[in-house]
Every structure is written in C-alpha cells, then in structure tokens.
Amino acid sequence: MPPFDAHSIGHLYEAHGPAVFRRCRDILGDEQAALDATQDVFVKAMRHGEGFRGEASPTTWLYRVSTNLCLNRLRDQRGRRAKLEGVRGDVGGGGAQAVKPGLTGSGGMGTAAAIEHRALVRSLLALVDDQTRQVAVYYYFDGMTHEEIATMVGLSRPTVRKRLEHFKDRARRHLGLSADASVGVALLLAFADPSIWGVS
Amino acid sequence: MNHPADALDLLTRPAHPDGLPSRLQIDRLEAGELSPAEARSLRAAIDATPHGHTHLAQRRDDAARLAALLPKEAFINAVMARATEAPEAKAPAYGLLTRLMEALRRFVSTVGGPQLAALGAMAALLLIALPRIIEPGRGLTPKGAHSHAAPTMEILRLQGAEVKAMSSGTIAHRGDQLQVLIRPGGRAFVMVVNLDDRGVFTPYYATDDGQSLPIGDGPQALLPWAIDLDAFTGRERIIALLSDEALIEEDVEAAAQEWVADHHGADPLPMETLDLIPYLDPDGDIDGLTQLTFDVVKEARP
Numbered sequence: 026m027p028p029f030d031a032h033s034i035g036h037l038y039e040a041h042g043p044a045v046f047r048r049c050r051d052i053l054g055d056e057q058a059a060l061d062a063t064q065d066v067f068v069k070a071m072r073h074g075e076g077f078r079g080e081a082s083p084t085t086w087l088y089r090v091s092t093n094l095c096l097n098r099l100r101d102q103r104g105r106r107a108k109l110e111g112v113r114g115d116v117g118g119g120g121a122q123a124v125k126p127g128l129t130g131s132g133g134m135g136t137a138a139a140i141e142h143r144a145l146v147r148s149l150l151a152l153v154d155d156q157t158r159q160v161a162v163y164y165y166f167d168g169m170t171h172e173e174i175a176t177m178v179g180l181s182r183p184t185v186r187k188r189l190e191h192f193k194d195r196a197r198r199h200l201g202l203s204a205d206a207s208v209g210v211a212l213l214l215a216f217a218d219p220s221i222w223g224v225s
Numbered sequence: 226m227n228h229p230a231d232a233l234d235l236l237t238r239p240a241h242p243d244g245l246p247s248r249l250q251i252d253r254l255e256a257g258e259l260s261p262a263e264a265r266s267l268r269a270a271i272d273a274t275p276h277g278h279t280h281l282a283q284r285r286d287d288a289a290r291l292a293a294l295l296p297k298e299a300f301i302n303a304v305m306a307r308a309t310e311a312p313e314a315k316a317p318a319y320g321l322l323t324r325l326m327e328a329l330r331r332f333v334s335t336v337g338g339p340q341l342a343a344l345g346a347m348a349a350l351l352l353i354a355l356p357r358i359i360e361p362g363r364g365l366t367p368k369g370a371h372s373h374a375a376p377t378m379e380i381l382r383l384q385g386a387e388v389k390a391m392s393s394g395t396i397a398h399r400g401d402q403l404q405v406l407i408r409p410g411g412r413a414f415v416m417v418v419n420l421d422d423r424g425v426f427t428p429y430y431a432t433d434d435g436q437s438l439p440i441g442d443g444p445q446a447l448l449p450w451a452i453d454l455d456a457f458t459g460r461e462r463i464i465a466l467l468s469d470e471a472l473i474e475e476d477v478e479a480a481a482q483e484w485v486a487d488h489h490g491a492d493p494l495p496m497e498t499l500d501l502i503p504y505l506d507p508d509g510d511i512d513g514l515t516q517l518t519f520d521v522v523k524e525a526r527p
Binding site: 029031034035038039040041042043044046047056060063064065067068069071072082083084085088090093094097101154155156166167168169170173177178179180181184 | 247248249252253255256257258284285287288290291294295300303307308423425426435474475479482485487488489490492
C-alpha cells in the first residue's frame, strides 16, 4: 500500500476533517487549539499508515485518537498551570483542580446553551479519572449510547454506566458545594435542552 | 425546577434527545462507511427525528468553518510537514547533582517550613542513606533488554527522616512519598508512568512537551521530585520505559489503553500481566527499549 501522499491526505481532510475538528473544538473549547489538535490527529493517522487504512471504521479510529489527544492536552494544561502555581498535585489520578467554565472560541460552536453545556462538562472533566473522562466525552459531546461507548472504550455496558454515575456524582457534589449554586443550576438546565446539541 | 436538587437530577436524564443517532453514526454515514442497508436505516432515523437534518446541516457548517480557517491545501502542507518532523531528542541540559539541587529548591519553596522533616529525609537520602541502600544487583529484571547492560529501577519511600527501598508488591498509602532511582544500563532516555487496576494512566516522569526524560550517561539517576501517592486504593504498576530515543507520552498512553481494551470488562485489571512493549513497539523498531515494572498495592490508611 503506498504511503500517504497529498491526494490521500486531501481525501481524508474532506471525509473526516470536519468531524475531527468539531470534536477537538468541543473538547478543548478553543478553535485555534482545535485546529492544531486536528492536524496532529491526522499526523497520527499517517504514522499509523496501513494500520489506520486497515480499520473497518476510520471514523471510529479518529474519534478515539482525537478524544485521547484532546484529553491529554486538557490534562497537560492543568499540569502546566499547577507547576506554574508551584502546586505539587496528586500524581495518581483524581484530586485535580476543577477548571472554571470558560466560554472560549466563537464562530461555529453552536448556540449559547450548547456552548455553556460543553463548558460545564469540560470543567467537570477535571474532577474524574482518564477513563471516566473518555466516557463522559462520548456521552455528553457525541451523544453515544452506553453500548456505543462500551464498544469504543473496551468496557462492559455496566462499567460504562458506573463511570457515568461516578461522573454525575462528582458533578453533583462539586456543584452542590459551589458558592454560586445558581450558576451551576442554570448551566445544568442545558442538559434538558435539545439545543445542547447545537440545534435551535 | 425551583430546587437545586431538581436541577441536579437533570444529570440523570439521557444526553441523547429524541432518539437521534449519535454523531459517530452520522459521521460514519457521511464518510461512506456504512453498508447500503445501514445507511438507509440511519437516514430513516434521521428523517424521523426533529433535529436530524439540522444535525447534518451543522456538520456542513463545521466543514465550511474548517475550510475558512485552514483550507485544504494549507492543511495538507501542515500535516505533511508535521509528519516528517522527528521527535526532538534533547541532550541532557544539566547533571544529576544540579537536577537534585533544583528538586530540593523547588520542594522547599513549594511546601515551606512544616515539611522540613521530609526535607531532612531527602537530604539524608542524598548524603547518607543512598550510598548504603543502593547495592549492585538489586532491582527488578528487565524485559526486552538485548545489547545493553541490564537496567534496574529502585523505588524509595521517604518516611519522616527515614528512606527505605521498597519491594515490589509492597503496601502503600495515600500521602506516601516515593522517589525513583534508575540505573539505565547505557540507555539515554527514561519515561516513568503508572497504570492502576481501573485502567487509569498517569505519567510520572516526562518532559513538559510529553517526551522521555534524557537521563544522562551516569551509572544511576535519582529522578527529580518525589511522587505523592493519592487516595486511590487497589493495585498499581509503575513502569519505567528506557530507550535510546525519546518516546512520546501519547504513544505510551495509547499502548496502555490498548492493553486495557484487550481486557474487556476486567475490573480490576490483571496488573501482573501488564507488559507495554508488545503494544508500544510490536515490530521491535525502538532501539534499546526496555521495560521495568514495580507493583504497588494501595490501601486506605488504618
């Protein structure tokens, strides 16, 4: 099989670029960071060469890689911030500082409610372990069913459900202790609104 | 929705409204990955939901936005340029002693006076205890070593003014401070990571840009800064990956996740079988790649 050339990369860009870009933007909350991450996701695809092209579903592969790459970047951002602040954070998972919801980026990100919803979920991701983060991203950002998530991350459906319960539990406790509960409540309302998916 | 508890209950509602197919399915449809029957079924599902076509329109908006920010030609050039970049293998910037002094300075400036007993322990480690407790032949057997001297890894626990070498499988607790000592056996780089029996991956020692640490050419290196164990209880495996070229942290994490995926539903995971090398380097392309492992059993403090 020939190596990736300009033509094949162009084809990948057209077939998968928008989906990868949207996912990176949803997870990272910033368009420029998403552009950078999108390119790196495709670099990974090129480096995997035949392995990538042999995938039954390249889209599924790109979802998995873009999720991992973006969650790593969010974690690295927190790590760098902790170092800059001279904080020696826990190193075994958990205990991470929550990131304040930040409404960054602009065009093409959907309705205000969708942006708020993603910002809320993004901020809560800092409260949980890596695997729960993945599950939460697939559930809240991609709208996957438990079964789809189980296939995506290699867990059983009951474990996926437990991870989501864990995520919600941490969210409840975090928001319940928030000094300004009304903000949390307002953001949570977005969960019931179909516009969380960017539709109006 | 007058009470916060009512609003919090919204978290338990499905995130997936109106039976709308997931974005993954829609993206697979648009990418032409579905069979004709699957595609027909999915299109019918999209038509049957109020927001299905809006979803497709949103995808077209995303495509337009991406094209406006990064046109196809620019994207192709950027991706090809990045793909041909070799990961930078950094030369050691400074020696072990300098790194240790820097770690001590950071420790003092970070934790301040109340932790001076622990600082004393680190000083004892450097000046007195270390030469006595590190003896040739201790440490764990490496996997994958071929042309280099056998490397070893020691895990040292700082307890008050004491420094003790731990044995693999030892029970540890939240707040324990560990230090890693590596004898690289001639390898230039090391990355130390942790995977616990839930499948949570944590990098311990890597550069800020996510690559292996250059380890210098000395016979041994005490890695900078101590590891503070968190509240997790269960089994964890600390893994040191030594190599002649810098590894990429994302690749190591992907290898760990592949291993986790190969153990569908195992909870807890069989940590004693964890070996990253077949996942990280299935073709044996990475020179000098060697894995050292150390198991820790985390228990709640009595």
